[in-house]
Each structure stands twice: as structure tokens, then as C-alpha cells.
Amino acid sequence: MQDKVKVEARNIAMSYGKTQVLRDIDLVIEPGEFFALLGPSGSGKSTLLRLIAGFNQAQSGQLLIGGEDISRVPPWQRNVGMVFQNYALWPHMSVWENVAFGLQERRLPKSVIGQKVAATLALVNLEDYARRRPNQLSGGQQQRVAIARALVNDPRLVLADEPTGALDTHTSVEIMALLQSLNRAGITIVLVTHEHDIAAYAGRIVSFRDGRITEDRPNAAAEAAPEIAAG
Template structure:
């Protein structure tokens, strides 16, 4: 079973409910066969955009193109889009086989075609032996696979997943992420999924779009968004970031001076593409900051700041410290090894920031 790959393009899409703007001038292109995530907090507009692609709600401005054809006025049932909802919505009184066959029966396919297609898709999701069970006799992960099989069997042009893994426990979520990705690769089906879970988006999607307040903030691969966020929101939402507010005071040939509110002036190596003089924020990740005893010999290539540990959390593979430097609190994550003593709250320490990992954000 290998399905057609289609592209999807949103051009200048805006949608309001009354005076509330839910989507504002969204421009986005999803490539054929891509596994694409819409990531954002509650109320960011990601589910609205997904439902709009399915045809359940209508934009007031802009165009929605599938393989170059505008489908704006096409009703949901004529779009040939498959959608898996958060709660799976399986029929409890029907067997797994009948649940999966439902869409094909509705389409009046022949008995032989139904037998062949349902058999193939149950094989694909690893549920061939469960065909005669009812949904209530299955685990959450198996129900999820039935919902996927039921959606994929009608051979949709697009597969839409709304928070597909949020009902599962953490271990199962990780396993199902792998399964989803493998299934999507086998089918080659253009897939768009909505999630508020950055880890889920980063581990499964080829690319993702980060939305906030109905505005598309940034689109790209996980590493691009993580390493080069375009603004404060993306820096803080994709991963964890330290943000120092302040201003770029001067940019010289070799160095750059950044004045931080509540901390003073920092002198950093001038980046290849230096920021403009003026208000900005400095962003860097907690694991890129090393922590040392105050009087220890240190690596001179880092920028060292003296501070005091405010809190210490042991998280298994690493320990997370909150350190007060001047009037600013910075977070640092240190890998944990057996026998490594933690810094106690109140400890006098130095933090070393790796200058090559620092990003200047002007918005």
C-alpha cells in the first residue's frame, strides 16, 4: 500500500470568530510525503488550522491549495482527507475489522476490495490477529493503531492527526512515536499533526511550524528551530532557554559589548552576522553553560560569571541548577555521573557560557 504524495499550501490564510483573530496571514508550504508538525501552546491556532485543512471550518481570507488546486470551497467529505482525533472515536459495538472497514462500506466498495484493503492495513499496523476483538478489549496503543488503520484504509490524500499521542502514558508515547514515523514512511503519505509537546514534534516531524496567537512564528527542521530561533517565543518554546534582556552597546572588529539589565556589560566575540546596536535579548541553552566551584581553574574560551546557587534539582541524567548572577537567574544543566556530588543551594559558583552557542534575538 503506497499512496499518492500531495503538497499542501496555505496562502495568506486568516480566520476570525467575531472580532477574535484565530489565524493571521498564515503562509505555509508542506511538501509531498512530508511528516509535518504544527506546534504551539493552547489557543495558538494549531488545531484551528488542522480543522481548516479538513474542511470543518472556513477561512475568511486566503487560499488553501492541495497539489496546486484551491480546495477552499470543497466540503469535508469531498476533500479525501483522513483525520485521527484525540479520543480515536472508535465504534465500541463493532469489531476491529468492522471499524476499519466502515469507510469502505460507506463508499460502497466491493466485498473483495474491502477484504483485501482491510487485511492489508491491519497487517501494516500489526493488528491482523486482533480483527475480531472489540475496541474495549484493546490497550490504548492498539486503539490508536485501529484509529490510524481506519483512516489510512480509505487512501486519503492527506493524513491529519490531532494530538495523536496525548492519551497515552509516557513510555507508550515514545513507542508510538516510532511506530507513527515508520508507518508514515511506509505509506509515503503527506501527514500533518498537531501537538503542544515539543519533544513529540522534534522527534517525529521532518519539519515543524511554531504558532503563537494565530501567527506563524517560524518554520523549519527541529535542529534549525532549536539552534537558530528567530525570536524569544520560539527560543523559549522549542527547548528551554536562558534569555538575558538588554542592549547591544557596540559592535567592533573582534568583539561585541552587550549590556544586560541587572547584570552589567558582557564582552563577547563578534558573531559572523552581528546584531544591530539597540535593544535585544541574548539566548542560550542550559546545557551549554558549565558550572564550577568559584575558585577552580577555568577554560578561558568561555565567558565566566560569578553567582550563587538558588535551587538544585536532580533529574536523573542531569542536574538542573538555578543560579543567581547579579539580579538575573540563569539555569544550567549538568550531566550526572554516579559519585558526582551536587552543588547545594547557597554554594558560590561560576558559570561558563560558550560564546559560539549564544544567539541574539531582536524581537
């Protein structure tokens, strides 16, 4: 795992055509935080997450990770892990191959790839599922694969865009338990959700509406998710 880093948004503004989707966003995400961006659809929360990932680019302002201005740095050079609502797994690849793909693209030695994939699958309780294809897994198991893929490259932080949006309530609790355990191990996690009960697992909650931050509060009573084995 890489050293913890601070994420800073300084006076960020962004528009789609004439529609302003982010308005003068100033925000600091501290190293090691479990941080939730909460708001309804169209509030700007996912747009900010995609800015951090490098999928969008702001018209003005600065975005820094670890003190470095990354506003013009392409996504593949930011070393940020990304978890999507729809898993975004390669259907023709096994679990092992999906997780290993980024390491193979970096042309790491096979022995290193094998060790890192095995360790990461164990971290998400999927070591016995390595040879299965995504269509042989439950939704929760597929999301665990997506989380493993985000972790295996030792990212500076992990971004999770509505990671429980396609899951039932029980499986959502499992995924939030996993994210909490990863955060306790030192991984900075930035979560986007429109669900208050999901945001309640984070240690800090920032609420969005109409492209603006309406509330920024610590969540000392963060929901303690039970540890549940993969199922």
C-alpha cells in the first residue's frame, strides 16, 4: 500500500454546456479518511468523483493529490483505484485475469503478479473463486472482484461510485463491511452515494445539492458494519 495522501479541491467549477454542475468547490479529504459524497441525482457528487479519477476536467480551479496538481494528469498516471456500480468486469476473463490485468499491462514479473493477485483476492475473501468467470458469481462477489482490481495496483486512494447501487440490502452491508475493513487498514476511500444509510458507514459526510456543498460534517457514530464472509 502506498503512503496516505491528502486530496484537495480548490475553487473547482465545471459546466456541461450552459449547465453548471460544480460551483466553487473547496474541499480537503484527509489521508486515511472514509469519506462520503452524499446527494441526489444531478447534485454534482459523481462529477467531482470523476474529476478526481481524471475522467472529467474542470473549467477552473485546482485538484491536488499529495500536494501535486493533477488537474491535467491523465487517469492512468494518477494511481487511483476505481469501483463502479455495475462492476465493469471483463466477462471473458476469470476472476484472476480481471484482477491481474492492470499488473500485466505494467509488465511486472509473473511471480510478482501471482503473489499480488493471490494476496488481494484473499483480502476480499475470494481466493477460492479465482478461476470463475463473472457470470458464475453473485452480484456481491462481482463487486468484490472489482474492489480487488482497484486495490491490486497499490493505489493512493480508492474511489467508489455507488458501489452498492445494484445490490440487495444484505449484500450492500457485506460490501460496506469490506470497505470499512479496508479503510481501517489505512486505505483512503471516497464514496459516492444517494443513500443516507450507506453514507452512514463513512467517518465524514459531505452533502451536495445543485453543484454546491451544503454540509460537511464528521460522523463520529459511523455505522459499524458486521464482518460477513463472502457469499
